[in-house]
Amino acid sequence: MNTNNYFITxxxxxxxxxxxxxxxxxxxxxxxxGRVRVAVPNHVTDDNxxxxxxxxxxxxxxxxxxxxxxxxxxxxxxxxGESHYFWGRRYRLETIERRGRHEIVxxxxxxxxxxxxxxxxxxxxERVIKEWYRSHLKKRAPDLxxxxxxxxxxxxxxxxxxxxxxxxxxxxxxKKRIWLNLDLAKKPAECLEYIIVHExxxxxxxxxxxxxxxxxxxxxxQWRLYRELLNQAPLGHEEWEY
Numbered sequence: 001m002n003t004n005n006y007f008i009t010x011x012x013x014x015x016x017x018x019x020x021x022x023x024x025x026x027x028x029x030x031x032x033x034g035r036v037r038v039a040v041p042n043h044v045t046d047d048n049x050x051x052x053x054x055x056x057x058x059x060x061x062x063x064x065x066x067x068x069x070x071x072x073x074x075x076x077x078x079x080x081g082e083s084h085y086f087w088g089r090r091y092r093l094e095t096i097e098r099r100g101r102h103e104i105v106x107x108x109x110x111x112x113x114x115x116x117x118x119x120x121x122x123x124x125x126e127r128v129i130k131e132w133y134r135s136h137l138k139k140r141a142p143d144l145x146x147x148x149x150x151x152x153x154x155x156x157x158x159x160x161x162x163x164x165x166x167x168x169x170x171x172x173x174x175k176k177r178i179w180l181n182l183d184l185a186k187k188p189a190e191c192l193e194y195i196i197v198h199e200x201x202x203x204x205x206x207x208x209x210x211x212x213x214x215x216x217x218x219x220x221x222q223w224r225l226y227r228e229l230l231n232q233a234p235l236g237h238e239e240w241e242y
Contacts, residue, residue, distance in 0.1 A: 008046060010053040013060065017049055024207075025052050027060075030166055034064030066231075078125035084112050086133075088188030095125070104132045130163075133185035137161050137192070141180060144196050152219055154203040168230065169195040171202040187230055194226035 004019045016037040026039040040049055053060070082093040091112040098115060105113045116125055138161065145156050157176040164170070164181040168191075171178050178199040184192045197220050205212040216223045 008049065010050050011057060013053070013057075015049075015053055017046070019044075025049075027052065027056055029060055029063035029067070031067040034060075034067045036060055078114065078122050078129065084129070085186040086112065086136075087185070088191070102128045104129065130182060133182055134161055137180060137182070137185050140189070140192065141196065144193050145178075145200070148197055148200055148219070152197070152200050152204065152215075154200055156200060156203075169199045171199040173203060173206060176203060190226050191230040194220065194223055194230065197223065 006017055008015050008017055013036055016035065018037065018039045019042050020039055022039060022041050024041070025044065028037050028039075029035070030037065036053070038049055038053065040052075078093070078095065080093060080095045083090050084093050085091070086106075089109075091106070092110060093112050093114060094107075095114045095116065097118045097120070099117060100115070102117065102120070103115050105115070107113055112129075114125060114128065116128065141159060141161075145159060149155055155176060156178055159178045159180065161180050161182055163183070164179070168181045168184060169179060178196070180192070180195060180199075184195060198216070201212060201215045201219065204215055220226070
């Protein structure tokens with residue numbers, strides 16, 4: 001058994017325990033199935049881990065029920081008739097095969113028209129859409145970062161976009177680099193701004209503690225509304241794989 005990463009069962013709930021060189025216990029519930037993960041300092045015993053989980057059982061079950069009720073998309077096949085999201089709006093996909101450059105066009109604020117060469121494989125169609133999402137994030141993110149740098153009082157040295165399985169964003173504090181989840185292009189635009197502010201605030205405070213929340217309340221008083229908006233948005237089929 002890997003003593004740094006293993007599973008225990010608490011009150012019928014499987015809990016992943018991850019031991020790290022950290023100071024505090026961090027408990028999280030992840031979509032889509034409500035997987036429970038606890039990161040703990042190396043010195044904390046399994047009995048204390050169980051007690052920590054038991055103390056949060058009500059909250060854990062509430063989060064699991066919320067994820068179970070949350071709408072999510074079926075597996076995308078990149079064919080006409082599917083629903084796809086862009087900046088929080090639902091579009092109907094229309095796939096048109098024709099010779100030439102692959103591209104995506106929005107029509108009448110209702111359709112995403114995907115132009116691809118004949119016999120283009122599903123994974124390549126999906127790649128076209130992902131790159132289209134990436135291009136729109138690249139257009140919007142720099143202005144938002146520049147807007148918030150003087151407000152928060154930090155500088156972002158670099159930023160990037162990647163597919164992330166469990167987070168909407170992350171921050172490498174030592175390098176002052178932030179990462180944005182590619183799927184943010186599917187969510188309402190306010191969610192992108194919230195995540196950018198959230199990650200930039202980590203340059204002031206590493207942990208999600210009272211100090212961090214105080215900073216967020218100061219910079220973006222409505223941040224909880226944006227977080228809830230992000231959590232309520234439909235989950236993509238592949239968005240939270242494990």
